[in-house]
Amino acid sequence: MAFFFVQMADPQFGMFAFFSGLTDEEVEERRSRQLFVRKAPKKITGFADESRLYTQAIEATNRMKPAFVAMCGDMVHDPSDQSQLDELFRITDMLDDDIPIYWVSGNHDVGDAPTPESLALYRERFGPDNFSFDHDGCHFAVINSSVCSNPVNVPNEWENIVQFLKDDLSRARADGCNNIILLVHHPWFLEDADEGDGYFVIPRDRRKVILDILHEHDASAVFAGHWHRNNYAEDGKLLMVVTGAVGYPLGDDPSGLRVVKVDGAAVTHQYYAMDDLPDSIEL
Template structure:
């Protein structure tokens, strides 16, 4: 199938078919797949030690993403959606490899069962480390809105552009627009009938502890503290992210931080994989599955039992 029209993209800060009007009522347990960092081009760049100028080969990531798609397609029951939490490709917006990497990733994702929505979350490589209005527009044209909300079975999901939290010096007005939108969404959520509120973003609030030092893989402590307080007060249950290329996370003030390793390049001891997230009326239960495990055995039996 040619063209991009096969991909339903978030527009006008929402996702068609997954709106409050259609999905505000709790309909029973469901699950979704959270994946992160297919990042086509990083594996070779990391091996040769040139993560800025490298990335001229990405067949490994294509194959791994294809394996993920094929494994997810076989799951029964089907997930309600797949969230790809950023760094879809490795090439920065001005890279000569950018267009080909996006084209090849889309070609693989076209193999996803059409009944499973794809939720795209922007990462630092998708927008640039210091995004500008032009790089944000480029991303939105290719993958849909950089921040938006959607509903699934009484659960409110907020998809955020975490690069605005990290460095918005190149686009302060866009950062302010997201800030105002987020404030409105959280205020509305408190008054709504949402069973849970969950957040999807690329950069974690923190890796292991909200008190850890600032580094490349987390948000700066001053911003982190503001967001944790804001999310906790609104009753957000969990934040799901990628970026770290390893599994990590923690819990603070009732807010769980879930850091999911990559489909693509691994920087730690984890294997290529995705996270299965089961949502019940009372709990959010999740487990990381390697691609091989998911391909051979599907999701863990105890998770499946929660959906019965």
């Protein structure tokens, strides 16, 4: 049976304030690193913009009534700031009780190079970072892409992810699922599965390990965030979809969310700007 879910990424409470108050030179320096920050010369504090945007996203989701929400990481900008977390959870609580939300860990939630401590804290707050679930015959796997990005402090966690994904997808296919989708924070690649390494993608050697497992089990799509703008690429039949931010945009795409329709093995999707969110979705 066809269904749809809402994918969100990077509400990142605190990011508007973090990138405010920069001089023109500082803005240019960030842009040279592909961080296309806005000019906001006046320093602000708090997270009023993030609250407004995430509230819009949650209210529209309640109207659309998806099967679930996949929140693809960077829930807050600074995980040591309890006020950012409190605001995230206050607004999340407005989500209707019959719409589950699945948390996916981002680098701002667990660190660019996760440690045993940062992972333990994340798991306490959000639950497991590597898990899977099923909806109407479609299997969804979630893994911690920050560990895939840089496992130097937790090499065993990387080994665990590889084994988890192999076992999980084998079991899902053996159980007769009709589709496999991966939900992560980092894109595996932006243009081409063989492209070089960079801040916004998973390094090539570990990227290949994960892509090989996905291809072996005929996964149809990967949905990610992290780039704070939309991007679409393919590796054979596998779609690599990057979704713009609920919060601070780092490109031309406005803050928004994605609606993903799943009908058997077929996956279609559309990004909606926060000011143009639909009230209902036709399947």
